Amino acid sequence: xxxxxxxxxxxxxxxxxxxxxxxxxxxxxxxxxxxxxxxxxxxxxxxxxxxxxxxxxxxxxxxxxxxxxxxxxxxxxxxxxxxxxxxxxxxxxxxxxxxxxxxxxxxxxxxxxxxxxxxxxxxxxxxxxxxxxxxxxxxxxxxxxxxxxxxxxxxxxxxxxxxxxxxxxxxxxxxxxxxxxxxxxxxxxxxxxxxxxxxxxxxxxxxxxxxxxxxxxxxxxxxxxxxxxxxxxxxxxxxxxxxxxxxxxxxxxxxxxxxxxxxxxxxxxxxxxxxxxxxxxxxxxxxxxxxxxxxxxxxxxxxxxxxxxxxxxxxxxxxxxxxxxxxxxxxxxxxxxxxxxxxxxxxxxxxxxxxxxxxxxxxxxxxxxxxxxxxxxxxxxxxxxxxxxxxxxxxxxxxxxxxxxx
Numbered sequence: 001x002x003x004x005x006x007x008x009x010x011x012x013x014x015x016x017x018x019x020x021x022x023x024x025x026x027x028x029x030x031x032x033x034x035x036x037x038x039x040x041x042x043x044x045x046x047x048x049x050x051x052x053x054x055x056x057x058x059x060x061x062x063x064x065x066x067x068x069x070x071x072x073x074x075x076x077x078x079x080x081x082x083x084x085x086x087x088x089x090x091x092x093x094x095x096x097x098x099x100x101x102x103x104x105x106x107x108x109x110x111x112x113x114x115x116x117x118x119x120x121x122x123x124x125x126x127x128x129x130x131x132x133x134x135x136x137x138x139x140x141x142x143x144x145x146x147x148x149x150x151x152x153x154x155x156x157x158x159x160x161x162x163x164x165x166x167x168x169x170x171x172x173x174x175x176x177x178x179x180x181x182x183x184x185x186x187x188x189x190x191x192x193x194x195x196x197x198x199x200x201x202x203x204x205x206x207x208x209x210x211x212x213x214x215x216x217x218x219x220x221x222x223x224x225x226x227x228x229x230x231x232x233x234x235x236x237x238x239x240x241x242x243x244x245x246x247x248x249x250x251x252x253x254x255x256x257x258x259x260x261x262x263x264x265x266x267x268x269x270x271x272x273x274x275x276x277x278x279x280x281x282x283x284x285x286x287x288x289x290x291x292x293x294x295x296x297x298x299x300x301x302x303x304x305x306x307x308x309x310x311x312x313x314x315x316x317x318x319x320x321x322x323x324x325x326x327x328x329x330x331x332x333x334x335x336x337x338x339x340x341x342x343x344x345x346x347x348x349x350x351x352x353x354x355x356x357x358x359x360x361x362x363x364x365x366x367x368x369x370x371x372x373x374x375x376x377x378x379x380x381x382x383x384x385x386x387x388x389x390x391x392x393x394x395x396x397x398x399x400x401x402x403x404x405x406x
């Protein structure tokens with residue numbers, strides 16, 4: 001089973017879908033939010049490599065696991081057109097909204113609403129957002145000429161960062177030097193830390209630059225023109241086009257990008273009480289009684305985890321991979337088997353002391369190494385007597401009580 005890899009490119013296209021492509025632009029799969037007829041827009045990854053997709057016209061956000069399986073909805077209370085999403089260093093999510101109140105909404109890692117920020121508007125709401133490394137300064141565009149700012153720590157509007165040459169302005173990314181890249185319709189603009197234009201990027205026939213994300217290589221970025229459905233990778237320093245492709249979805253269909261492994265400004269620097277994770281390989285052989293018809297086995301998996309013990313400088317995690325295996329037996333009867341596979345791991349924490357409180361912030365299957373039928377027998381080896389799997393499980397924790405207990 002394929003999993004998201006560093007550098008993979010995700011393109012929000014029409015009909016509630018997202019194209020998953022590798023770092024060279026080759027299509028891997030098309031993810032479906034289950035919302036036909038809707039426009040997907042901005043996206044982001046959390047620390048467990050799950051993809052969060054804003055669904056602009058459905059007033060919702062969907063989540064996919066690292067293999068591209070739809071997990072369900074995230075958050076609630078989107079009053080009009082959620083368009084962009086990001087995570088801060090504490091794995092809280094911020095969602096920008098184009099219309100309605102235009103507020104920036106903040107959620108905890110589980111999707112529980114925390115607060116709404118009533119930011120100043122220009123032509124629309126808090127269209128596209130990006131958080132600075134100080135975890136407080138939110139840069140955003142409002143489909144006008146301005147790059148605006150808001151202090152999410154003190155709930156205060158800040159002076160505008162820059163006035164752009166074109167309008168409307170869309171997606172933006174803060175650079176490590178304090179400058180900003182902005183998809184500014186007719187061209188892509190690079191601003192220095194003082195907000196002055198120092199460089200522009202463009203390609204022939206492209207006049208509606210909309211999406212923009214940084215590549216994890218630290219030297220390039222991706223952008224897309226919604227009117228042509230062309231996606232480009234640019235070298236930041238030279239402005240050279242390094243790669244391009246067309247989504248094949250037609251005009252006015254591409255309204256968001258995400259790059260797996262993108263290092264955003266909000267997640268460059270470590271912070272106090274940062275999230276820590278462990279990874280463990282889990283392997284299991286499940287006996288199929290009665291045996292399964294060859295090729296008929298399907299399965300679903302979920303991960304549950306909790307903190308078992310806190311020791312000096314160590315946090316011990318215990319958990320289960322819960323599996324539901326379904327198949328057809330030799331008599332064409334549907335069979336279901338349930339299997340729980342326990343696992344243990346520990347996380348090094350210099351700030352851990354015995355009896356300190358830690359909580360699990362997330363648990364997921366990071367990668368399925370293999371999952372296949374085995375031990376064949378019967379006529380022409382047509383029956384499988386076992387199903388074997390091996391996967392990598394990731395569990396993350398943070399110090400303190402869980403948010404819903406605080």
